[in-house]
Amino acid sequence: MGGAVLLLVIGAAAGFIATRIMRVETDIITTIVIGMAGALVGGLVLRALITVMGLMAGFVGAVLGALALIWLWNTYGTRR
Known part of the structure; x- marks a missing residue:
């Protein structure tokens, strides 16, 4: 029972973050x-x-993470 509740909470959090990022x-x-x-x-x-x-x-994960950070910086970072 506890595992199912945890799955719902994590799913809700991940879905909330993903839907907000993707608007x-x-x-x-x-x-x-x-x-x-x-x-x-x-x-x-x-x-x-x-x-x-x-x-x-x-290494691939590091590159993907760096790409994600660059995208976040360009999208939400300080504007010049």
């Missing part, structure tokens, strides 16, 4: 489903990268 208006149920599905897809992709690439997955 999508959804109801609570859709937001939770988006978050839970995103966690599933993200976990599968990460496991596949680690399996296929081994240690190179860390």
Whole structure:
């Protein structure tokens, strides 16, 4: 029971953050489903990268993280 509640809370949080970043208006149920599905897809992709690439997955993750930070900086950072 506790695991299901935790999954709903994490799914709701992840869905809320993702829908706000992408500027999508959804109801609570859709937001939770988006978050839970995103966690599933993200976990599968990460496991596949680690399996296929081994240690190179860390490098790919670092590059993707840097790209995400650059995008966030350009989108929400200080304007010149």
